[in-house]
């Protein structure tokens with residue numbers, strides 16, 4: 001009797017927690033989708049041409065006409081921030097996409113295959129991890145020359161090992177499961193085993209890491225742009241916009257605050273989404289079937 | 295009678311804290327076609343290890359395995375995959391032997407599809423075999439965590455017999471089933487044996503069950519076969535002390 005009451009209470013608490021997690025997940029998802037829509041349709045929604053210079057109106061403080069003020073060439077900051085969303089988010093998603101797919105494939109291959117090839121590739125990834133990441137990225141971006149795509153390549157070079165290690169560890173643990181042995185007994189070849197049996201069982205943690213990494217990658221891209229190795233002027237990009245405005249922090253703070261806040265909010269949003277993705281995928285808040293897990 | 299499976303001087307050692315532990319030590323036996331060979335022994339004596347080596351899921355340290363006069367000890371790749379058209383296994387832990395993200399029906403279809411059977415036909419066959427094992431066709435659409443341990447075990451048997459192997463290894467295949475379902479499965483296994491001439495390596499700790507289904511029994515202790523003979527011989531007139539102890543502890 002008592003235990004059933006306690007049970008029902010725990011069940012209720014659990015359900016409440018799960019509902020709350022799902023709520024949070026949907027809220028953040030909708031916000032992120034809104035952000036993506038803004039980025040996708042940036043050219044259509046900007047009030048001014050983000051590259052049009054108007055030297056007569058340079059460094060205007062925020063007003064009704066220019067809600068975020070203007071920069072030193074008289075360009076509308078709101079338009080530039082909105083356009084910048086497109087550049088920054090496109091680059092960050094591209095980067096995270098590349099390193100997730102590449103790192104995961106390499107990691108699964110190593111974990112499944114094992115042996116010498118595995119050791120070799122893992123030592124290579126150790127080398128990449130041993131470099132101070134940003135310095136290496138600066139060097140690569142310097143060699144490749146500026147441009148947002150080269151910045152993506154440079155950061156991809158230093159970031160894939162993280163995903164390779166994660167995927168490898170996961171693949172190693174899934175590989176020993178009896179259902180992999182059963183798949184072999186069914187006569188399935190290595191490709192089928194990897195893509196049908198291993199990959200679907202390790203996507204959870206990889207997805208979470210990828211989502212959390214979107215924010216980090218945005219910061220690093222902005223960092224490279226800040227140093228002049230990312231997006232090339234006059235393209236609007238948050239990092240390079242901050243770099244442009246840094247000498248005017250005291251006289252015209254809006255020039256640096258607008259892209260700064262944009263980075264802050266976007267990174268936070270993606271991180272919050274990543275955290276809730278983790279909660280949603282967490283077995284304790286999952287919908288069913290956990291009673292069998294020991 | 296020709297031998298479906300011939301195992302000669304099989305050895306396997308595992309490393310535990312820098313010490314090699316001999317899990318299987320010089321085991322030889324053969325299974326004739328249409329024969330059911332029982333394998334009994336206490337927990338940890340190496341029964342599952344033998345099963346895994348015979349199915350080549352575990353590397354063989356030493357010894358030789360012949361399946362229908364084909365030395366399969368070292369085959370790999372495509373050849374190994376065609377070995378699995380002749381040999382199947384029901385795993386000791388049925389729930390873990392199904393991919394949690396794939397429906398049971400889909401899991402059973404996999405081996406059929408790998409044999410070149412079309413999806414439609416494979417699907418129908420999967421349902422047919424589920425039904426043979428006493429599960430109605432709705433089970434094909436369920437995930438492993440949505441069925442009970444016993445139901446999963448039956449699905450696992452359905453998967454193993456669906457491609458009609460010449461040798462079926464049952465590693466505690468009926469341990470999670472109650473007596474009535476167990477009787478039904480045993481009846482089905484006997485039918486398959488009679489109709490298709492299927493052979494079995496029947497690993498179990500249930501001596502009564504072994505007596506019921508097996509033509510011959512091997513008693514295993516610490517990685518070696520200590521005694522073999524017909525079930526009646528072994529149970530009524532055990533020669534070795536270990537066998538006596540094992541039988542005393544069960545009956």
Ligand SMILES: Nc1ncnc2c1ncn2[C@@H]1O[C@H](COP(=O)(O)OP(=O)(O)OP(=O)(O)O)[C@@H](O)[C@H]1O
Nearest residue numbers: 308309317335336337338339340341342343344386
């Ligand atoms: N992968 C492994 N690594 C190391 N040791 C192992 C491994 N698999 C099995 N062993 C050891 O080998 C011995 C035989 O194990 P096995 O699984 O064959 O026992 P079993 O006879 O099937 O027992 P049970 O009746 O409990 O299933 C055990 O002592 C076990 O600890």
Ligand SMILES: [Mg+2]
Nearest residue numbers: 341342386465
């Ligand atoms: Mg066992």
